[in-house]
Amino acid sequence: MSVFKRSSRDAMAGGPAVVLDANEPEIKVEHVSVRFDGKKGAAPVVALQDVSLDIRQGEFISLVGPSGCGKTTLLRTIADLQQPSSGRITVRGQTPREIRLQKKYGIVFQNPVLYDWRTVRRNVCMPMELKGVPKKTRTATVTEMLELVGLYHFGKKYPHELSGGMQQRVGIARALAIKPEILLMDEPFSALDEFTKEKLNEDLLKIWNKTNKTILFVTHNISEAVFLSDRVVVLSPHPGRVSAIVDITLPRPRGLAIKNTPEFGALVAKVRNSFEGV
Amino acid sequence: MNLRSSMNPPEExxxxxxxxxxxxxxxxxxxxxxxxxxxxxxxxxxxxxxxxVLILILWQTQVLHRILGADTFTLPLPGRILTIIADNAPEILMNARATAIVALTGLLFGSMLGYLLGVIAAVFPKWGIGGLTVVSAFNAIPIIAVAPILNNLTKDFSRDADTRSMLAKILVVTLMTMVVMSINAYRGLTELKPYSEDLMKSYAARRTDVFFKLRVPNSVPFLFTALRVSVPGSVICALVSEYFAEYIVGVGRQIRENIVLAQYATAWAYILTACLMGILLYAILLAAEGSLLKGRR
Amino acid sequence: MEPNRKQDSNRLATFVWVLALILIWELGATLVAQTKRTPENVLPHLYQIVESVFSTKLVNGSQTAFQIVLANAGITLARAGIGFMLGAAIGFLLALLMNLMKTVEKIAFPYLMIIQMIPILGMAPIVLAVTKDIDKSRVIIAAILTFYPVATNTLAGFKAVPGEKLELMHVIAASKFEIYRKLLIPSCIPYFFTGLKVSAPMAITASILVDTLQGGGGLGTMLSQSLKHAMTIYVFWQIVFLSAIVGILSYHLMSVIEKLAAPHRWARKVKLDEPAQLDEPA
Structure with missing residues (x-):
């Protein structure tokens, strides 16, 4: 731990933060394992075992797998919400912790986690308040973000007055409000119905197109992963490990119609077939 | 003792x-x-x-008396009670004021202290939870046992019997409301929605920010939960501690004194006053809750 | 952290706090002992109270202080218990009726709300005046204080049964009696006990309070007499601690009965994807 800290501090001291080589991956996951201590006497649960993964800047990458495969754990480890038991993660040449403290992460959970005592606008505002963004900029950014997710007219509403899909949009607007470099999404649409989910999938691609963020997207829905991603990382459980990485070669921009093409069907089948023993 | 089960009751x-x-x-x-x-x-x-209305009619026509085996002397007719209230309005108001001061002052200090305790417990959970377990045991101690102790402890506070009685009564209410508030405040400050702390962490929020922007707003509904218990509770504590107080004043004490003097109609007038006070304070609380929690789920 | 270790550390913290309270009490008692002529009236040392429990000195000619307290506790607690059980039964039945009949619910509901707001304990003297009997008054007040928390909580328990479960019962054409017996009553048990836990200490408080209103017998009477120095002040201190202990115990007693009545709520959750750990006899 201390080794990482020192090296990155040196990097920061050495002038403008790390300039990324075009070929250098933005997120480097190297031989990461995560173990949770079991109950008294029981063996520790291995959530991730020797996972390595490179994510390029601006890439849309999905982690898919059945429950217990460690996909959420991997996202949480990159987000510095969970510490790896061994191995290391480098984000833009720094540790996840440093990236988090520089507020370069945006995160969206399955549950929208809105503050129910704040209106939609003030919810989107929250991370900027914490970052100390001046009020004028905040107001402008909130408007911009709500327009981006198509909720401009709902700014004065309270979260409970919105549908599940709208709440999740607010969550995305909030995550984007601090202009993060990397957007981490942990099963953001899994609680929504199929129609809402497809609509939000399409919108998410538009937003990604406009903002050009790196997106790490966790889901258990194969079709959703194929539709959205540049690459789909397939994880297998017990212990969680990468069992395949499937390149999604479908053309962009993608519309929902692409789901009817044989190429799409073939890629879904390819992802499905790469699960081991499930 | 399980903290959660010890304090869930009527609010939910x-x-x-x-x-x-x-x-x-x-x-x-x-x-x-x-x-x-x-x-x-x-x-x-x-x-x-x-x-x-039916009950009132039965009461006024004395059918109720026959059912309960009571006489109009101990259970006076509603009309008579109202006349007494009208005749003794200034005196009743004076006693109601004394009781209200005790209940509200105790409620204010008790709730503030309780919230503070809840905050301390939330900031230092390792020792705080144990402390709250002890505090919640206070909940089961009868007021009757506490009131005389505080009466004795406050004997030296002032030469004036009214002042020192007042202090003793206020302390009883403070103690009771503090217990209720501390446990609910702790729950409000710590029972956060899943992931909301993770989210704060991903913003690299400072502890003070997490506290004031997440924990404190989250505790507001719990604050009202506590008040729903402690507002009626503060009136009850005030009435009962008046029974034991040195100085004879207050609605509760008047109920008792008038019964000792066999002035049952007057005692009933004070009972009605006590009920109206309880209902009024609760109504104010509900109104405040309605307007403050507007927009919340 | 492991749940067991966490529980242990909580228990330790609780223990330390109890010690701290004792320390504060003793500091106060020491202070009082130096400044007062009769410190035992204000704040005696705890050991003095414990000592008085075991003292063999006869206080009223035939009984020691502790014997007096115990004898009177019997009277008070028995009445509190009767009132409590009566109130619990009435409360449960009222909730059942309210759930069965919309009209009853509409009539009773506002009054259940209002009764929460009014100080019933303050009405104790008038109940005594109307009934003219101290025993009846104890029972009635304890019953009133028990009945409404039980009624409101049990009703909430009936209302909290998920619609799907009720619909399932309808689909399999269960009779109303079966629905209550197999679904509604079992599901409202935890709520019923929440009501009992609130009201058990209140019933005891009520019974003691009613005692103080008349010179018959009971803890309350002894408490007032002791305060008026008609007998040793330690009777008062013993009653203070006894009522506190009984109040706390009454709450725990309800928890214990609840565990016996609804064991499924306390069983540990078994996770499917974890290897099963059977409790095999060693």
């Missing part, structure tokens, strides 16, 4: 019941059903009123 219930009440007047009901719902609303209002 009243919330649930409020929810069932709303079902009756569902605003999203289709227009065709409107009339039926109007009839529902009417009976919801009408039935209890008819029931209440």
């Amino acid at each position: 219930i009243s919330v649930r019941i409020a929810a069932t009440q709303q079902d009756v007047s569902n605003p999203e009901a289709p227009a065709a059903d409107r009339r039926r719902f109007d009839a529902e609303n009417l009976t919801t209002l009408l039935y209890p009123i008819v029931f209440g």
Whole structure:
């Protein structure tokens, strides 16, 4: 731990933060394992075992797998919400912790986690308040973000007055409000119905197109992963490990119609077939 | 002792019941059903009123006395009680004021102290939870045991019997309301929505920010939960501690004194006053809650 | 952290706090002992109270202080218990009736709300005046204080049964009696006990309070007499601690009965994807 800290501090001291080589991956996951201590006497649960993964800047990458495969754990480890038991993660040449403290992460959970005592606008505002963004900029950014997710007219509403899909949009607007470099999404649409989910999938691609963020997207829905991603990382459980990485070669921009093409069907089948023993 | 189970009681219930009440007047009901719902609303209002009036009639016509085996001396007619209130208005108001001062001052200090305790417990959970377990045990101690102790402890506070009695009574209320508030405040400050702390962490928020922007707002509904218990509780504590107080003043004490003097009608007038005080304070609380929690789920 | 270790550390913290309270009490008692002529009236040392429990000195000619307290506790607690059980039964039945009949619910509901707001304990003297009997008054007040928390909580328990479960019962054409017996009553048990836990200490408080209103017998009477120095002040201190202990115990007693009545709520959750750990006899 201390080794990482020192090296990155040196990097920061050495002038403008790390300039990324075009070929250098933005997120480097190297031989990461995560173990949770079991109950008294029981063996520790291995959530991730020797996972390595490179994510390029601006890439849309999905982690898919059945429950217990460690996909959420991997996202949480990159987000510095969970510490790896061994191995290391480098984000833009720094540790996840440093990236988090520089507020370069945006995160969206399955549950929208809105503050129910704040209106939609003030919810989107929250991370900027914490970052100390001046009020004028905040107001402008909130408007911009709500327009981006198509909720401009709902700014004065309270979260409970919105549908599940709208709440999740607010969550995305909030995550984007601090202009993060990397957007981490942990099963953001899994609680929504199929129609809402497809609509939000399409919108998410538009937003990604406009903002050009790196997106790490966790889901258990194969079709959703194929539709959205540049690459789909397939994880297998017990212990969680990468069992395949499937390149999604479908053309962009993608519309929902692409789901009817044989190429799409073939890629879904390819992802499905790469699960081991499930 | 399990902290959570020790303090859940009536609050979650009243919330649930409020929810069932709303079902009756569902605003999203289709227009065709409107009339039926109007009839529902009417009976919801009408039935209890008819029931209440019926009891009053039975009381006034002394049928109630025959059922209970009471006489009009100990159970005076409603008309007589109202006359007494009208005749003794200044005195009743004076005693009501004394009781209200005790209840509200105790409620204010007790709730503030309780919230502070809750904050301390939330900031230092390792020792705080154990402390709250001990505090919640205070909940089960009868007021009757506490009131005389505080009476004795405050003997030296002032030469004036009224002042030192007042202090003793206020302390009883403070103690009781503090216990209720501390446990609810702790729950409000710590029972956060899943992931909300993770989210704060991903913003690299400072501890003070997490506290003031997440924990404190989260605790507001719990604050009202506590008040729903402690507002009626503060009136009860005030009345009972008056029984034991040195200085004879207050609605509770007047109920007792008048019964000792066999002035039952006057005692009933004070009972009615006590009930009205309780209802008034609770109504104020509900109004405050309604306007402050507007927009929340 | 492991749940067991966490529980242990909580228990330790609780223990330390109890010690701290004792320390504060003793500091106060020491202070009082130096400044007062009769410190035992204000704040005696705890050991003095414990000593008085075991003292063999006869206080009223035939009984020691502790014997007096115990004898009177019997009277008070028995009445509190009767009132409590009566109130619990009435409360449960009222909730059942309210759930069965909409009209009853509409009539009773506002009064259940209002009764929460009014100080019933303050009405104790008048109940005594109307009934003219101290025993009846104890029972009645304890019953009133028990009945409404039980009624409101049990009703909430009936209302909290998920619609799907009720619909399932309808689909399999269960009779109303079966629905209550197999679904509604079992599901409202935890709520019923929440009501009992609130009201058990209140019933005891009520019974003691009613005692103080008349010179018959009971803890309350002894408490007032002791305060008026008609007998040793330690009777008062013993009653203070006894009522506190009984109040706390009454709450725990309800928890214990609840565990016996609804064991499924306390069983540990078994996770499917974890290897099963059977409790095999060693």
